[in-house]
Amino acid sequence: MTDAHLSPRNIPDRLQGRGARILKSWESLLLVVAIAIFLGNSLASPYFLDPWNLSDATFNFTEKAMIAFAMALVIISGEIDLSVASIIALASTAMGYAVQLGVDTPALVAIGLGVGLVCGTVNGLLITGLGLPSIVVTIGTMSLFRGLSFIVLGDQAFTGYPESFAWFGQGYVWWVFSFEFTLFVLLAIIYGVLLHKTNFGRAVYAIGNNQTAALFSGVRVARVKFILFLLTGLMAGLASICLTSRLGSTRPSIALGWELEVVTMVVLGGVNILGGSGTIPGVVLAALIMGMVTFGFGLLNVPGIVMSIFIGLLLISVIALPILWQRARRRLAH
Amino acid sequence: MKILKSLMVTAAVAVALMANAAHAENKKIALVVKALGIGFFEAANKGAQEAAKELGDVEVIYTGPTSTTAEGQIEVINSLIAQKVDAIAVSANDTDALVPALKKAMDRGIKVISWDSGVAKEGRLMHLNPSSSPLIGNMIIKLAADNLPEGGDVAVLSASATATNQNTWIAEMKKVQGNYKGINVVTTVYGDDLADKSYRETQGLIQSYPNLKAIIAPTSVGIVAAAQAVTDAGKIGQINVTGLGLPSEMAGHVKSGASKSFAIWNPIDLGYSATMIAYDLIGGAEAKPGAELKMGRMGTVKLDDNNEGAMADPFVYDASNVEEFAKIF
Numbered sequence: 146m147t148d149a150h151l152s153p154r155n156i157p158d159r160l161q162g163r164g165a166r167i168l169k170s171w172e173s174l175l176l177v178v179a180i181a182i183f184l185g186n187s188l189a190s191p192y193f194l195d196p197w198n199l200s201d202a203t204f205n206f207t208e209k210a211m212i213a214f215a216m217a218l219v220i221i222s223g224e225i226d227l228s229v230a231s232i233i234a235l236a237s238t239a240m241g242y243a244v245q246l247g248v249d250t251p252a253l254v255a256i257g258l259g260v261g262l263v264c265g266t267v268n269g270l271l272i273t274g275l276g277l278p279s280i281v282v283t284i285g286t287m288s289l290f291r292g293l294s295f296i297v298l299g300d301q302a303f304t305g306y307p308e309s310f311a312w313f314g315q316g317y318v319w320w321v322f323s324f325e326f327t328l329f330v331l332l333a334i335i336y337g338v339l340l341h342k343t344n345f346g347r348a349v350y351a352i353g354n355n356q357t358a359a360l361f362s363g364v365r366v367a368r369v370k371f372i373l374f375l376l377t378g379l380m381a382g383l384a385s386i387c388l389t390s391r392l393g394s395t396r397p398s399i400a401l402g403w404e405l406e407v408v409t410m411v412v413l414g415g416v417n418i419l420g421g422s423g424t425i426p427g428v429v430l431a432a433l434i435m436g437m438v439t440f441g442f443g444l445l446n447v448p449g450i451v452m453s454i455f456i457g458l459l460l461i462s463v464i465a466l467p468i469l470w471q472r473a474r475r476r477l478a479h
Numbered sequence: 480m481k482i483l484k485s486l487m488v489t490a491a492v493a494v495a496l497m498a499n500a501a502h503a504e505n506k507k508i509a510l511v512v513k514a515l516g517i518g519f520f521e522a523a524n525k526g527a528q529e530a531a532k533e534l535g536d537v538e539v540i541y542t543g544p545t546s547t548t549a550e551g552q553i554e555v556i557n558s559l560i561a562q563k564v565d566a567i568a569v570s571a572n573d574t575d576a577l578v579p580a581l582k583k584a585m586d587r588g589i590k591v592i593s594w595d596s597g598v599a600k601e602g603r604l605m606h607l608n609p610s611s612s613p614l615i616g617n618m619i620i621k622l623a624a625d626n627l628p629e630g631g632d633v634a635v636l637s638a639s640a641t642a643t644n645q646n647t648w649i650a651e652m653k654k655v656q657g658n659y660k661g662i663n664v665v666t667t668v669y670g671d672d673l674a675d676k677s678y679r680e681t682q683g684l685i686q687s688y689p690n691l692k693a694i695i696a697p698t699s700v701g702i703v704a705a706a707q708a709v710t711d712a713g714k715i716g717q718i719n720v721t722g723l724g725l726p727s728e729m730a731g732h733v734k735s736g737a738s739k740s741f742a743i744w745n746p747i748d749l750g751y752s753a754t755m756i757a758y759d760l761i762g763g764a765e766a767k768p769g770a771e772l773k774m775g776r777m778g779t780v781k782l783d784d785n786n787e788g789a790m791a792d793p794f795v796y797d798a799s800n801v802e803e804f805a806k807i808f
């Protein structure tokens with residue numbers, strides 16, 4: 146009990162009741178932060194509370210959030226996937242190449258998702274098949290996948306996507322609700338159900354808390370992990386379709402550095418970077434917070450570096466506050 | 480009756496106030512750069528602020544992403560659209576990827592131009608090039624000739640043999656060579672934009688042409704290497720190195736005398752002109768092939784068939800101003 150605070154990853158295991166409360170407070174905290182940022186932005190800029198402006202702002206985070214849902218599951222299971230941004234680049238390059246051959250929109254979507262799945266399979270096989278650490282494997286494939294698109298494209302760009310393809314990144318389902326935002330909401334529900342309401346979700350938590358115990362409890366660890374890497378690959382493919390459609394072109398530098406923004410989103414959402422805990426609502430809130438901060442600061446023409454500093458501080462405080470709060474509680478209890 | 484009267488007065492005052500507010504409202508011109516914190520663009524902002532001061536009713540919003548990504552610039556452009564700016568003048572990180580976002584801006588009545596680094600034709604009203612190939616070709620030989628009243632042998636140190644920019648400039652230079660009496664271009668060598676190869680090629684030139692009076696290097700890598708080679712060979716005063724270079728890299732060589740003068744675009748003028756053109760377009764000027772747009776103290780820019788225009792001759796840097804600009808870029 147006394148050494149519990151030294152390794153936070155064990156807390157949910159041993160102190161189920163308190164662990165649940167801490168998680169709850171984590172999301173409440175995020176919700177408070179999100180509301181505060183929303184109000185702050187509304188007061189600071191007369192342009193913030195405009196449905197169309199807010200709709201435009203959602204594009205700042207929707208694509209990253211799609212990947213963040215799958216990434217959350219991977220991180221909860223105790224692994225990480227740093228190759229997602231490079232999968233976007235490779236999938237986009239493949240789609241761009243296909244466009245030059247005259248392929249139409251449905252086939253382009255299939256190619257985007259297909260390349261994502263293939264990349265996810267490569268990661269999954271190396272990690273679960275050969276038992277290599279995921280951080281090493283995905284740092285490797287991060288260079289590999291983007292390297293391939295650099296070989297294909299060099300300093301060139303693929304353009305000329307069909308008109309109908311533009312809908313994924315620029316189209317609206319109803320009124321101000323873009324296709325991307327609708328997809329974001331749908332995926333949030335799907336991943337929320339998958340993680341919190343299914344046996345698969347329980348298995349993910351079990352693996353993240355204690356892989357050996359999970360294995361001996363009959364959880365098929367390798368299979369679950371393989372599926373998780375397939376999912377991040379698939380989501381990266383999906384994000385690639387949306388981003389490529391939004392940009393209307395492909396360059397090998399597309400989505401450069403996004404893997405860290407996705408991981409930031411997940412960790413800000415309260416997912417333990419060491420695995421074992423975290424929720425989808427937390428990630429949704431984190432996505433909204435990051436999107437609103439970026440947009441709100443943009444409206445005030447605050448230089449981008451200030452935004453990075455703000456997100457960094459937010460990240461540290463959101464992680465530090467529950468731990469500090471828990472310590473304070475324990476001290477009071479004694 | 481009394482109430483009605485006071486109501487009418489209030490309404491009249493309110494209308495007057497609103498009209499006044501609308502009248503006093505500044506035109507917002509956004510100068511979007513590749514990334515913040517780059518000296519070249521900070522200098523362009525200086526020029527834009529100068530233009531704003533001169534015009535009076537303009538507010539310049541200087542902005543850009545933290546790293547040179549197209550995605551970052553799109554986020555910036557989206558927030559500018561939301562702020563309902565009047566014009567966006569962008570130096571693009573990606574020719575194509577910005578097009579959808581900029582098209583949206585134009586759909587909402589924002590005047591979009593690109594400068595320095597251009598956007599594909601459908602994503603902007605016009606593009607402002609800092610200079611043009613004929614102007615650059617003429618300037619590089621003029622710089623050599625200005626310091627050679629008697630004429631003499633001149634050699635060219637280029638980048639690679641396949642470099643499109645350099646080849647175009649050298650071809651343009653040769654077209655106007657006849658205007659500079661006594662200037663004899665003896666050869667063109669290629670340093671491939673590598674410091675060591677450019678240095679060795681220059682050494683070769685010095686040995687092969689004992690009467691060499693000037694070296695023209697229309698590349699920022701080559702000009703520095705050539706100036707160093709001339710210095711090391713003890714030929715300062717005999718061979719003048721000139722061409723296109725960056726003030727920060729060339730300041731030392733101008734001071735030592737290895738280079739009397741060189742040229743490159745002036746970022747201050749570029750930011751100034753972009754702002755002036757944006758203002759002209761807000762004021763109702765139309766960007767179409769053949770149109771002439773106003774650039775304040777820089778004169779006018781004439782648009783070609785692609786709605787592109789060249790600002791001016793490359794700006795000449797010598798001992799009198801190189802130190803000042805070396806701090807900028």
